[in-house]
Amino acid sequence: MPQRHARLDSTMLDRLLVRPGWTRTVLVRRSTAGALAFLAAVLFVRDAAATDRVPIVVAARDLAPGRPLQPEDVRIAGYEPGTVPNGVITDIDDATTHTVAGPIRAGEPLTDVRLLTPRLAGAALGSADGRIVPVRLTDAAVTDLLREGDIVDVLTVQADGDGGEQSARILTTDSVVVLISEKDARQRSSDRVVLVAMSPEDATAVAAASLVSSLTVTFH
Structure with a gap:
């Protein structure tokens, strides 16, 4: 073999x-x-x-602007330290004291500039002393056209002398729309509120004029 x-x-x-x-x-x-x-x-x-992950608050579902946050709207998620956004919210109880300032997708981290917080006006204007003023526009159709982030000038009318003639008066320029209240079938269209970020001086003038005059905006 x-x-x-x-x-x-x-x-x-x-x-x-x-x-x-x-x-x-x-x-x-x-x-x-x-x-x-x-x-x-x-x-x-x-x-x-x-x-080692950092616990932060994220949206549990798609969120619409103007919605006051509820506990079921948010959840905690772990993020690697190098990926955590600046100004992120880390406490659910803190998040639920605020209102959503712009559309937020499910799973998106909640930061101070996506909610109505003192820092939102500063972030919108690029200035630490920004203010947010609620404005009701005379023409509801203009309100329908506005979107968060729009740059606008706020105008009113004023009487010229004793003749009773009126002319436009610009109250503020380069202001930023940060929130428009949602439409509600139970209220009039003119009751919708537009929140506009502007400087402290302009905020005082606009707030005072809104008490006695009609207001509108022009778009940039």
Whole structure:
């Protein structure tokens, strides 16, 4: 009978199969132990990374502007430290004291400039001393055309002298619309409120004029 020679190109499986049974058992045990040790290391690293995540408040559903936040609207999610946005809200109780200033998608982090907070006016104007003024426009159709983020001038009319003639008066320029109240079938269209960010001086003039005069805006 011709003698069988070991193939020079034999695979690891071939070599394992020609070993005695006890040798194969030891190798299998060692391989299994090595695989389990590697898996344990991977799980440890993953759990450590998860532990290092920063808990922040995110939207639990799509949110519309003008909506006062409720506990069911938000949830806590873990973010890696390097991906946490500036001004993010980290406490659900804090989030539910505010109103949504613009559309927010489910899963989106809630920050101070996406909610009606003191920092929203400053962020909109690029100035730390910004103010937000509620304005009811005379023409409800103009209110329907406005969108959050629009740059507008606020105007009123004033009497010229004793003749009773009236002319336009610009109260503020380059102001930013931050929120428009939603339409409600139970109220008149003219009751909708537009929140506009502007400087403290202009805010005083606009607020005073809104008590006695009709207001409108022009778009940039």
